[in-house]
Structure formats: C-alpha cells, structure tokens
Amino acid sequence: MDLEKFCPGSRSLKNPTPEYIPCPNCGTEVEIWSDETSVKCHSCHGTVARDRNMSCIDWCQFAEKCFGPQVVAKVKGSQAQQAS
Secondary structure (H helix, E strand, C coil): CCHHHHCCHHHHHHCCCCEECCCCCCCCCEEEECCCCCCEECCCCEEEEECCCCCCCCCCCHHHHHCCHHHHHHHHHHHHHCCC
8 A cells, every 4th residue: 555645644754845944042044844843043052943744644544654663763853841
C-alpha cells in the first residue's frame, strides 16, 4: 500500500518546507521547518516556538510504519514539551 496516496496529512512531515517567523525576543526573522516546533534564534539565541498542528502521527495506527519510530518520537516529544 502506498501510504502517500492515501495520507495527505503526512506531506508536511515527509517533505518539510521552511517558514519564516519573527523571534518574539528580538524580532529577527527565523527559519523554522514544517516538521519543527522550535528553533534557536541566531541573533539572540532565544527559543522561537510555534504551535504544532495536529497531524496523522497523533492518531494514525500506521504512523510508525509511515514515518519511522525516530520521527514519531521527535514529533510526540515536541508535543510533550509544549504541554509542560
């Protein structure tokens, strides 16, 4: 089964794209990829975070087969960090 044909929610995680958002500390534009929830600002070294949208990793029983255990752990780990 080709999961890419059936799982449109996986596209932004399988093929990450960059987004540029301002650092809340200093205003410098920071690049953050669609598979990341936070990065360090290269100017002030502060953390730039954004809300992670729900994805199929959160509910799909095939998530580990589709993405691999490392990606699932990274995404779920970043979700746990946001909750705390």
